[in-house]
Amino acid sequence: MADPITFDFTGKTAIVTGAGSGIGAAVARELARSGALVIVSDLDEGGAGAVAEQIRSEGGRAHVFLADVADYDEMESLTGFAVKQGGGLHLAVNNAGIAGAIAPTAEYPVDGWRKVIEVNLNGVFYGMRHQIPAMLKSGGGSIVNMASILGSVGARGSSAYTASKHAVVGMTKAAAMEYAAQGVRINAVGPAYIDTPLLEKNLDPAFLKQVGDLHPIGRMGTADEVSALTCFLLSDRAAFITGSYHLVDGGYTAQ
Numbered sequence: 001m002a003d004p005i006t007f008d009f010t011g012k013t014a015i016v017t018g019a020g021s022g023i024g025a026a027v028a029r030e031l032a033r034s035g036a037l038v039i040v041s042d043l044d045e046g047g048a049g050a051v052a053e054q055i056r057s058e059g060g061r062a063h064v065f066l067a068d069v070a071d072y073d074e075m076e077s078l079t080g081f082a083v084k085q086g087g088g089l090h091l092a093v094n095n096a097g098i099a100g101a102i103a104p105t106a107e108y109p110v111d112g113w114r115k116v117i118e119v120n121l122n123g124v125f126y127g128m129r130h131q132i133p134a135m136l137k138s139g140g141g142s143i144v145n146m147a148s149i150l151g152s153v154g155a156r157g158s159s160a161y162t163a164s165k166h167a168v169v170g171m172t173k174a175a176a177m178e179y180a181a182q183g184v185r186i187n188a189v190g191p192a193y194i195d196t197p198l199l200e201k202n203l204d205p206a207f208l209k210q211v212g213d214l215h216p217i218g219r220m221g222t223a224d225e226v227s228a229l230t231c232f233l234l235s236d237r238a239a240f241i242t243g244s245y246h247l248v249d250g251g252y253t254a255q
């Protein structure tokens, strides 16, 4: 790993959804290393527990909260838990997401479509719906919504995922304008192919072997590289950045 960029999140409370694996786990660990109290939230108890345990073993502070981002009430409880544990909410990363079925649009399974939209899009809305009021009460905050390169370009077979991520980018811009003057910054991050369990679970192994070549840099990205950008956007060093979509894509969308 490159030299870590250092941030100071001392005194801040952070929610990270999908923090039991991949990008969310990397962000949760980096936030905790930088002083935040991190609410490690996921559906997967084993993954979330392991990440929280690792944070604590490194001297950081973390609590696990199991919640389905596609459940409005569970997202309300998640924010309530964070406020109770930390005395307020300052940072949130709406990161949980699924790849969904791979099929041409005219053959796309309707249930599968609804599931992707419910998790990847509605889940981000349910998150912000509760996080923003809590941040306003806490004197301001910063949110990063995890989009994708598929927030700006398309991919064959992934119409639901592409639609959900484009919508996350749009929703991020609208919400950012609404709360900019009240001290809540909201941005979206767009990773290209990142080496996480999401890809192993969903991509054809032959395609996975060659996927690095799709990026001008010649390889996939790492979860830590996405975390570095995410933590920068969350930090006060990004105080003038809101309502924008930031790629971490090895040049993928420059082609």
Ligand SMILES: NC(=O)c1ccc[n+]([C@@H]2O[C@H](COP(=O)([O-])OP(=O)(O)OC[C@H]3O[C@@H](n4cnc5c(N)ncnc54)[C@H](O)[C@@H]3O)[C@@H](O)[C@H]2O)c1
Pocket: 017, 018, 019, 020, 021, 022, 023, 024, 041, 042, 043, 044, 047, 067, 068, 069, 070, 095, 096, 097, 098, 099, 119, 123, 146, 147, 148, 149, 190, 191, 192, 193, 194, 195, 196, 197, 198, 199
């Ligand atoms: N890996 C990539 O190549 C890549 C590229 C661009 C964007 N992304 C996005 O980054 C985010 C994280 O992806 P990752 O690669 O780390 O995936 P991952 O599969 O490694 O981790 C995702 C985590 O989200 C959790 N999760 C799934 N559905 C959930 C739900 N309904 N409620 C709560 N938690 C849920 C899973 O249990 C898992 O722990 C996703 O939004 C994904 O779309 C990933």
